[in-house]
Amino acid sequence: MNSPQISSKIKEQVHKAREASLVLANLDNLSKNKILFNLGESLRENYSEILVENSRDMAEAEKMLKSGELSESACKRVFLNEDKIEQMAQNCESVASLPDPSGQVLKATRLDEGLELFRVSCPIGVILVIFESRPDVVIQIFALALKSGNAVILKGGKEAQNSNRVLTGLIHKTLDTYKTAPINSVSLVESRDEVAELVKMSAELDLIIPRGSNELVQHIQKNAQVPVLGHADGICHVFLDEAADEAKSLEVSLDSKLDYPAVCNASETLLVHQKFSDELFSEILLKMQDSGVELRVCFETEQRLQNFPQFKLKKAVEEDWKTEYIDLILAVKTVKSAEEAVQHINHYGSKHTDTIVTENSELAEWFMNAVDSAGVFWNASTRFADGFRYGLGAEVGVSTGKIHARGPVGLEGLVIYKYKLYGNGHGVGRYSDAKRELLHKNIGMD
Amino acid sequence: MNSPQISSKIKEQVHKAREASLVLANLDNLSKNKILFNLGESLRENYSEILVENSRDMAEAEKMLKSGELSESACKRVFLNEDKIEQMAQNCESVASLPDPSGQVLKATRLDEGLELFRVSCPIGVILVIFESRPDVVIQIFALALKSGNAVILKGGKEAQNSNRVLTGLIHKTLDTYKTAPINSVSLVESRDEVAELVKMSAELDLIIPRGSNELVQHIQKNAQVPVLGHADGICHVFLDEAADEAKSLEVSLDSKLDYPAVCNASETLLVHQKFSDELFSEILLKMQDSGVELRVCFETEQRLQNFPQFKLKKAVEEDWKTEYIDLILAVKTVKSAEEAVQHINHYGSKHTDTIVTENSELAEWFMNAVDSAGVFWNASTRFADGFRYGLGAEVGVSTGKIHARGPVGLEGLVIYKYKLYGNGHGVGRYSDAKRELLHKNIGMD
Numbered sequence: 001m002n003s004p005q006i007s008s009k010i011k012e013q014v015h016k017a018r019e020a021s022l023v024l025a026n027l028d029n030l031s032k033n034k035i036l037f038n039l040g041e042s043l044r045e046n047y048s049e050i051l052v053e054n055s056r057d058m059a060e061a062e063k064m065l066k067s068g069e070l071s072e073s074a075c076k077r078v079f080l081n082e083d084k085i086e087q088m089a090q091n092c093e094s095v096a097s098l099p100d101p102s103g104q105v106l107k108a109t110r111l112d113e114g115l116e117l118f119r120v121s122c123p124i125g126v127i128l129v130i131f132e133s134r135p136d137v138v139i140q141i142f143a144l145a146l147k148s149g150n151a152v153i154l155k156g157g158k159e160a161q162n163s164n165r166v167l168t169g170l171i172h173k174t175l176d177t178y179k180t181a182p183i184n185s186v187s188l189v190e191s192r193d194e195v196a197e198l199v200k201m202s203a204e205l206d207l208i209i210p211r212g213s214n215e216l217v218q219h220i221q222k223n224a225q226v227p228v229l230g231h232a233d234g235i236c237h238v239f240l241d242e243a244a245d246e247a248k249s250l251e252v253s254l255d256s257k258l259d260y261p262a263v264c265n266a267s268e269t270l271l272v273h274q275k276f277s278d279e280l281f282s283e284i285l286l287k288m289q290d291s292g293v294e295l296r297v298c299f300e301t302e303q304r305l306q307n308f309p310q311f312k313l314k315k316a317v318e319e320d321w322k323t324e325y326i327d328l329i330l331a332v333k334t335v336k337s338a339e340e341a342v343q344h345i346n347h348y349g350s351k352h353t354d355t356i357v358t359e360n361s362e363l364a365e366w367f368m369n370a371v372d373s374a375g376v377f378w379n380a381s382t383r384f385a386d387g388f389r390y391g392l393g394a395e396v397g398v399s400t401g402k403i404h405a406r407g408p409v410g411l412e413g414l415v416i417y418k419y420k421l422y423g424n425g426h427g428v429g430r431y432s433d434a435k436r437e438l439l440h441k442n443i444g445m446d
Numbered sequence: 447m448n449s450p451q452i453s454s455k456i457k458e459q460v461h462k463a464r465e466a467s468l469v470l471a472n473l474d475n476l477s478k479n480k481i482l483f484n485l486g487e488s489l490r491e492n493y494s495e496i497l498v499e500n501s502r503d504m505a506e507a508e509k510m511l512k513s514g515e516l517s518e519s520a521c522k523r524v525f526l527n528e529d530k531i532e533q534m535a536q537n538c539e540s541v542a543s544l545p546d547p548s549g550q551v552l553k554a555t556r557l558d559e560g561l562e563l564f565r566v567s568c569p570i571g572v573i574l575v576i577f578e579s580r581p582d583v584v585i586q587i588f589a590l591a592l593k594s595g596n597a598v599i600l601k602g603g604k605e606a607q608n609s610n611r612v613l614t615g616l617i618h619k620t621l622d623t624y625k626t627a628p629i630n631s632v633s634l635v636e637s638r639d640e641v642a643e644l645v646k647m648s649a650e651l652d653l654i655i656p657r658g659s660n661e662l663v664q665h666i667q668k669n670a671q672v673p674v675l676g677h678a679d680g681i682c683h684v685f686l687d688e689a690a691d692e693a694k695s696l697e698v699s700l701d702s703k704l705d706y707p708a709v710c711n712a713s714e715t716l717l718v719h720q721k722f723s724d725e726l727f728s729e730i731l732l733k734m735q736d737s738g739v740e741l742r743v744c745f746e747t748e749q750r751l752q753n754f755p756q757f758k759l760k761k762a763v764e765e766d767w768k769t770e771y772i773d774l775i776l777a778v779k780t781v782k783s784a785e786e787a788v789q790h791i792n793h794y795g796s797k798h799t800d801t802i803v804t805e806n807s808e809l810a811e812w813f814m815n816a817v818d819s820a821g822v823f824w825n826a827s828t829r830f831a832d833g834f835r836y837g838l839g840a841e842v843g844v845s846t847g848k849i850h851a852r853g854p855v856g857l858e859g860l861v862i863y864k865y866k867l868y869g870n871g872h873g874v875g876r877y878s879d880a881k882r883e884l885l886h887k888n889i890g891m892d
Binding site: 018021022025026109111115117122124125206207222225227229245247248251252254255256259342346355357366368369370372373374375376377378379380381383384385389390391401402403404406407408416417418419420421422423424425426427428429432438440 | 464467468471472555557561563568570571652653668671673675691693694697698700701702705788792801803812814815816818819820821822823824825826827829830831835836837847848849850852853854862863864865866867868869870871872873874875877878884886
């Protein structure tokens with residue numbers, strides 16, 4: 001905390017979160033679950049108070065929409081109703097029902113008689129989560145953070161500040177009922193200046209999770225002196241190999257693009273082997289076009305499709321290969337080989353999720369090892385890259401980083417481990433000069 | 447690569463390392479082991495060439511020692527002889543004998559018939575390792591990086607540049623013999639300017655491991671836009687509780703300080719409960735003093751020891767609680783409670799390794815959860831915090847960070863995972879509107 005520009009208010013808030021995290025590290029699973037069940041009930045009981053506060057935000061959000069400060073989709077995400085509050089309550093209960101990710105013995109080694117080493121999962125500590133619009137994120141993140149034993153500082157959007165406050169207030173009320181977890185297990189930060197200060201407090205936070213727009217995430221990744229878990233872009237590729245099956249090519253390429261184009265795991269670029277059937281290629285692209293997709297194609301693709309006059313094609317430019325459209329736009333490129341496809345993906349992709357369609361199993365295995373992405377699929381839609389579809393139970397976010405956690409991150413991304421060594425007064429001097437050897441025996445589960 | 451100040455030479459080097467890493471990600475264990483065994487033989491065969499180059503470095507290092515540019519211990523670490531070369535060769539062979547950390551199935555889930563998801567360990571990618579003095583680090587790090595499938599860029603100290611070059615040359619010769627792993631799997635960077643450029647290339651490196659002085663590590667941690675694995679300080683604590691056993695108190699406190707004071711896992715501060723026996727306390731401190739340890743004590747400790755005139759005590763100041771002496775100096779503090787001990791450790795410590803001596807098992811368990819350090823010990827010396835003592839087989843470094851890997855880090859710290867999804871043409875549309883449910887069944891090992 002050397003930076004003079006950090007206010008004492010923020011310092012105090014981080015300090016209290018740190019203190020809370022040390023208490024949470026000792027909290028048992030039953031106590032955590034009691035809090036989560038009580039919070040679920042409290043959300044149901046106080047739904048009218050929540051809706052009153054949310055309607056104040058909505059009035060403000062609609063003004064921001066008119067003035068162009070807020071997009072229509074962001075404005076929609078602020079909105080809560082009784083159904084959404086019920087979903088939040090159920091979310092608390094479903095997180096409670098998951099196994100405690102903390103306190104798991106990951107490895108156990110007997111070093112000597114009466115000297116046993118355990119690698120045990122434990123909370124990370126203090127986590128800052130930055131999000132936009134959706135106030136239900138307050139409940140979702142608190143539930144995940146509490147379950148994993150972390151203290152969390154939340155920075156929500158101004159457009160949902162009254163909703164965020166009332167929800168945080170309900171959490172504090174529940175924490176105050178049990179007094180097992182400190183009130184400061186969760187706290188709210190509201191101004192942009194405060195978040196800028198927080199991002200600089202490298203020694204005092206353990207992890208930042210930005211959830212929101214590309215710009216937000218890139219800004220955090222660039223400025224944080226703390227590890228950041230998240231993803232800025234989702235530039236996902238479908239590669240149709242020369243040995244691709246017809247039906248699989250159709251389903252995987254269309255589902256990847258059309259199932260839900262506005263999300264990070266939708267495909268943005270279709271790579272097609274030069275020996276892939278021109279007929280099938282045009283059939284796929286025609287279905288895309290008929291579904292409203294704008295096609296931006298490379299020169300070779302344009303040549304291949306010149307006998308199909310029904311196409312309205314645009315020329316792809318360099319920028320198209322590195323753009324996350326999250327829209328009904330598809331970049332299309334013909335490649336000479338699977339190697340060229342892999343090179344393209346590793347160069348222009350965002351390490352999110354990429355898929356190959358082929359009947360050549362050896363090539364598929366090579367592709368999955370050579371593509372440097374969190375998700376590498378064979379004959380499956382990129383849209384499967386999702387914590388719930390993966391069966392992780394809950395999703396903290398999607399990481400395109402290369403350490404700690406990758407791809408859709410569940411509760412296990414909020415824990416790390418520590419080494420616990422249980423001795424009997426042992427010093428290492430007993431083992432010097434080969435007087436005695438360490439055993440290094442795995443301790444079985446029996 | 448937006449920064450204009452990055453030279454094309456460094457860009458090219460990183461680019462080639464990236465290309466090499468993608469090949470390494472597909473390299474089988476047998477091919478890796480062949481390279482490591484061949485390199486071991488090559489080191490033995492070329493020992494005289496290595497010693498010639500090393501003697502040139504030693505001549506230079508001794509000049510630097512005289513001018514005060516290099517410390518005596520750093521100068522010693524540059525020195526190689528036939529024994530050390532044999533150790534390097536054996537190191538290659540022992541890393542080869544470890545299981546491949548890459549390609550391990552960590553989790554397997556059946557999402558549906560013909561749709562199976564695997565979380566598989568894989569290399570991280572391109573790693574920059576910065577080290578000082580010891581040229582044998584070139585071989586050690588290359589062996590670990592190759593075994594885990596990572597490309598590595600090495601930045602050694604100027605004082606060992608001829609040794610580093612000849613060793614890197616031998617690695618390149620071995621790689622060229624087999625042509626399975628690219629020459630650019632390992633490369634050397636020599637100037638400080640180049641390393642400054644590399645530290646800035648956030649998008650292009652995946653991990654930085656600084657091994658060396660506190661200043662070096664702190665500088666890297668502060669300036670890197672890439673995750674850093676390492677530790678700056680090792681401020682380890684021994685806490686003697688009121689319920690501590692006499693023999694255990696003696697062995698643990700003395701071994702932690704005296705076994706090897708110049709290393710990061712030696713203790714720097716002794717915390718003693720106010721109800722701990724004054725007789726035993728003075729016996730321990732007297733043994734410390736007799737072994738040449740300078741004692742810097744708090745006011746209460748001074749009071750407790752006033753009946754023991756044989757002590758030469760210094761008053762501890764605030765700075766003492768946060769200093770890594772790595773020397774025969776010990777800070778000593780009397781605490782009112784285990785809570786105060788834990789608060790002191792979490793406030794002043796470096797999250798490395800801390801130990802409690804007590805017969806109270808409940809208190810010990812609480813201490814181990816509440817102390818936020820990579821290693822939390824009960825009745826055992828802090829000196830056990832070491833990759834080889836832990837049985838990790840090889841040590842990449844010691845991490846005091848809170849994500850990815852913590853404490854002594856073995857080969858598993860050089861891998862991450864990716865999700866491989868094997869489908870049969872599946873799109874997520876098949877599961878929309880509850881048409882069909884995903885199974886999420888664990889796939890057993892049978």
